[in-house]
Amino acid sequence: MKEEKPKNEEKYKAYPIDTITVYIDKEIKFKRNTVQMDLRKFFFTYEITIDGVDIAY
Numbered sequence: 001m002k003e004e005k006p007k008n009e010e011k012y013k014a015y016p017i018d019t020i021t022v023y024i025d026k027e028i029k030f031k032r033n034t035v036q037m038d039l040r041k042f043f044f045t046y047e048i049t050i051d052g053v054d055i056a057y
Contacts, residue, residue, distance in 0.1 A: 020046060028053055 005023070006012050012023035017039050035052035 017048075022048060024050075
């Protein structure tokens with residue numbers, strides 16, 4: 001995970017969440033049609049969790 005826009009944005013799908021935009025690689029395989037993303041703020045950093053994504057692609 002990086003805290004910047006990807007260099008090759010056309011390879012990613014953008015999801016605006018709260019005050020940030022999350023970019024997910026279009027080649028990632030999803031386990032189901034609905035994916036739950038959660039954003040937690042801790043001081044000045046964010047933690048993103050994604051449920052429903054097969055990260056071993």
